[in-house]
Amino acid sequence: MSIGTGIKGGMTFITQKTKLIDCSPTRRSAQSGAQGMDRPYRELFVVEGDSASKAVARVRDARFQAVLPMQGKPMNATKASDAAVRKNQWYTALIDALGAGWHAEDLADLRYDRVLFLFDPDADGIHCGALMLLFFDTYLRPLLDANRVSLVKSPLFEIRAHGYADTLHAYSEDHLQRIRSVLDEKRIQHRHHRYRGLASLAESTLRELCVDPNSRTAYLLQHTDALAAGEIFGRQCG
Secondary structure, eight states: OEEEEOGGGOEEEEETTEEEEOOOTTOOOSSOOGGGOSSOOOEEEEEEHHHHHHHHHHHSOTTTEEEEEEOSSOOOTTTSOHHHHHHOHHHHHHHHHHOSOTTOOOGGGOSOSEEEEOOOSSHHHHHHHHHHHHHHHHHOHHHHHTTOEEEEOOOSEEEEETTOSSOEEESSHHHHHHHHHHHHHTTOOEEEEEOOSGGGSOHHHHIIIIIOTTTOOEEEOOHHHHHHHHHHHTTTOO
16 A cells, blocks of 8 residues: 555545545644544545545545545445455455454544545435445444444535525425425526536535535434335345
8 A cells, every 4th residue: 555645735545446535644633532532533534436535625624534535336245245345445445444444343443433425416326325334234333333424415406596695505306396496486586507426516515515514414324224225225236
């Protein structure tokens, strides 16, 4: 494994095709450690591809936020053999980044206090999120049980309404239609466009809605969510 200088003073760990943009070792975060730990709080964003990784890295707080891009669709850990999963380059890089080993038997060894899935809110992003959740449930279940894994909601549409200074955002097709219906009822002219992934969001929007802990929307993921994902995607994910 080679190590080089990363974005915003962080470290970039390169394992073949997988790159981790780590927290800056020279800066201290004002965030407190999780569960009363003395060390600074740290969190890891898992995103889709290099474009999303670079976009998030530009707006993150490098003192405590790291970014790890997936390369391609992750393997379905519930259908593949244990040997195949452990040989998978991306899963191996994720395990190395987290630092607690396969099955994370001792959470004190974790290098990050929280893992955040940040994917596009389209079909591919939902698919990737389900596969990642199934992997965590199978090989990193203690993190789910300890409430250390979250899903960050990213917007799918931007809506501009006449007379409104603030931009509106919709997180699904249904959400968009509900917003448009309200605006139509009030006879407010509006227009919208669909984002083309995280990299297409304005930096201020990406920071506020997806990255900043004080303003983003994140949902805890648990074992019950993995069971639901398995019911929906288990036979489809390959």
